[in-house]
Amino acid sequence: MSEVKITAQTRTEFGKGAARRLRRARLVPGVLYGHGSDPIHLSLPGHELLLALRTPNVLIALDIDGKSNELAIPKAVQRDPLKGFLEHVDLQLVQRGETVTVEIPVVAEGELAAGGNLLEHVLNALPVEAEATHIPETLTVSVEGLAAGASVLAKDIQLPKGTSLAVDEDTVVLQVLAAQAEEPSGEGAEGDETAEV
Template identity: 35%
Template sequence: MTDVIQATKRDSTGTAATTRLRREGNVPAVLYGHGEANEHLAISAVQVKGLLRHHSKTVTLTGDVNETALVSDMQWDPLGIEVLHLDLIRVNLQEKVEVTVAIETHGEAAGTREGGIFLENLREVDVRCSAGSIPESLVLDVNDLHLGDQATAADLQLPEGVELVTDPETVIAHVEAPRSEAAVEEEDAIGSEPEVISKGGGEEEDEA
């Protein structure tokens, strides 16, 4: 999905200027790539939140610039709540790009009905495709995952034109047997054993 975003050029790029920009409800951004000069932009924080809701990887910039861009990076505040800065790369919708895409699991693993525990090892993978056909997510069907089974990146459903970059043997999810109470108690016992600290200079103490 491609969002249309209004962008305004900004002349000031220092700390004070970006702080003032954020107070005004905007997010600073930089547009670069294709051998052209970097453009320092301001984008409404409301539009950035819409971008996050839609999981958009590409945007159409309007206003002071008219470009199609790939969202390359987002810098977040320490709490991971607000976007502080955007990096945008110029692209045309036909060119190949490498991006990270979320994994969406579908179904209920058969192994959970066999007493197992379903665990997700990875929540996103890297793919290569045209900038205009970046999927919002990739589906992993886990219905046939039995106790002791695992699903790898090769099991993901890839849309036409999307190529997997992540190692296809990478484990995405698995179903494991629950640990027995005895095993848990044994681990707890090992973890609770007191550390033995030897005293140095024992010979001198004996002589004394």
């Protein structure tokens, strides 16, 4: 798992106006919380943070005001719905050796059995418990040869050492749906149009 170093500054101004000023300066307002400590309000460099968040559950090494170093993982990220830029981020304080509950993206690989069937991701990400500094980036599942009606359960997914499920082992993660028969085009549609006239 990757660890990204980011320099952050504590902030004392709050509210929409202060947040807008930060964003104009290409900074992102954020909050660091956890371990029963008081939340720390931060401003973080927007571009560096955006690059870091491309990795799911990235471990961020924060240098705060040049005085303290903390480890954190992103817990909630708010983006502008139209432009996609970061508006706010919540970071959870973690320690090396600590176990955290996170959601890991599930990636399917392989070809389904012939027949034009569809693969449905019931869960796009699987909740697991993992050591904070060893969170897997993705979980890869083979769907090679699966036929309609087949399912992949949480217990079927091979987890890295030190990682355990945080959901019921019989939870359906992926399932194969039968291809839908196409509706006949032609006579039926024309008949409906005639009935309306």
